[in-house]
Amino acid sequence: MVDERRYLEPQKDAGRATAENGVVILEGPDGVAVTMTAEAADLTARSLHEAAQKVRDGDSAVPSEDDGNLEDPNRP
Amino acid sequence: MRVADPWPTMAAPKVAMLTHNVLRNRAVELSEDERSILESAVACTRSYPAGQIVVRQDVPVDVSTLLVEGFMTRHIDAKDGRRHLVAVHVPGDFVDLHAYALKRLDHDVGALTNITVAVIPHAALQEIQLHHQHLTHRLWFLTMLDAASHRHWVVRLASLNAVQRVAHFLCEMHARLLAIGRCNAGRFELAMTQSDIGEVCGLSNVHVNRVLRQLREEGLCGVRSGQVRIHDLQGLATVGVFTPDYLYLNRPAALRAVGTPGDDHG
Numbered sequence: 001m002v003d004e005r006r007y008l009e010p011q012k013d014a015g016r017a018t019a020e021n022g023v024v025i026l027e028g029p030d031g032v033a034v035t036m037t038a039e040a041a042d043l044t045a046r047s048l049h050e051a052a053q054k055v056r057d058g059d060s061a062v063p064s065e066d067d068g069n070l071e072d073p074n075r076p
Numbered sequence: 077m078r079v080a081d082p083w084p085t086m087a088a089p090k091v092a093m094l095t096h097n098v099l100r101n102r103a104v105e106l107s108e109d110e111r112s113i114l115e116s117a118v119a120c121t122r123s124y125p126a127g128q129i130v131v132r133q134d135v136p137v138d139v140s141t142l143l144v145e146g147f148m149t150r151h152i153d154a155k156d157g158r159r160h161l162v163a164v165h166v167p168g169d170f171v172d173l174h175a176y177a178l179k180r181l182d183h184d185v186g187a188l189t190n191i192t193v194a195v196i197p198h199a200a201l202q203e204i205q206l207h208h209q210h211l212t213h214r215l216w217f218l219t220m221l222d223a224a225s226h227r228h229w230v231v232r233l234a235s236l237n238a239v240q241r242v243a244h245f246l247c248e249m250h251a252r253l254l255a256i257g258r259c260n261a262g263r264f265e266l267a268m269t270q271s272d273i274g275e276v277c278g279l280s281n282v283h284v285n286r287v288l289r290q291l292r293e294e295g296l297c298g299v300r301s302g303q304v305r306i307h308d309l310q311g312l313a314t315v316g317v318f319t320p321d322y323l324y325l326n327r328p329a330a331l332r333a334v335g336t337p338g339d340d341h342g
Contacts (some may be wrong), residue, residue, distance in 0.1 A: 001249045005304060007079065020282050020283075020286050021285070022282075023280070025280075025283055025286065027237055027238055028237055030235070030237075031233065031234055031236055032237075033238040033241070033278065033279055033283060034281035035279070035282055035283050038323060062125050066195050
């Protein structure tokens with residue numbers, strides 16, 4: 001039997017934020033389901049924008065002492 | 077929740093079987109002899125009002141509790157004050173059978189509604205373990221059912237979106253209540269507030285409210301005043317990515333739990 005495991009990978013689908021009864025609801029991608037105040041939503045949006053810009057600028061490399069590889073080399 | 081007062085106690089009634097719903101319509105059921113043995117192990121019944129803690133975390137216990145009537149929860153209070161419902165129990169569930177081995181719980185067990193429970197001393201369970209191997213295996217099966225549910229509750233929170241989580245939970249409760257005859261044509265009592273459902277599904281009240289509205293507008297189900305009415309069980313199960321395999325129902329109950337064509341949903 002082939003084990004078709006899929007590992008968590010960066011989502012390509014965007015989350016969707018909606019206003020509901022005085023708060024902001026963020027749904028998806030994956031299992032994200034968060035309710036935030038408008039202020040928290042603003043800060044989250046700003047943080048997401050800044051992080052996305054860093055990625056586009058190539059400024060998101062892992063520090064040299066940690067190559068970010070947590071894989072067990074003995075694992076098939 | 078309040079801490080339990082000294083437990084009111086009464087003699088176990090002899091007419092109705094307190095153990096009637098234990099493993100009812102599951103893949104493995106009790107024989108009449110086994111049910112009688114378990115029934116005779118009941119020391120007393122106790123009643124609690126909704127909101128009362130019946131077994132508190134970290135307190136040594138020497139009895140186990142079988143839920144006879146009403147709904148109970150297992151919950152863990154996080155350090156930030158949030159309560160996490162990690163299990164909802166229906167009649168026939170042994171809410172803390174694992175305490176027989178563990179001797180203390182790592183969570184509270186509370187009454188979600190007014191409840192009646194049957195109390196079985198661990199000494200009586202030990203007698204069963206020593207003299208009734210087959211029944212012991214059945215009781216072990218019960219704790220394995222708990223573990224299966226916990227696994228699927230983890231997956232529900234980890235991988236399903238909001239509407240999927242609520243749909244999955246409602247399908248699960250429908251299936252479990254169906255198995256004990258507490259569901260009629262897709263209708264069942266679920267004495268849970270939106271906050272309670274939110275604590276099960278990791279969602280805010282507002283979010284649960286919206287999800288329930290969405291399920292209603294899509295013609296799948298309605299939840300109002302502690303009553304659930306499922307209009308389209310197959311549709312709800314599809315939305316909730318629900319299959320009842322982890323509940324280990326017998327085949328007829330498993331088919332009815334997902335609204336097999338020709339079934340009356342309850």
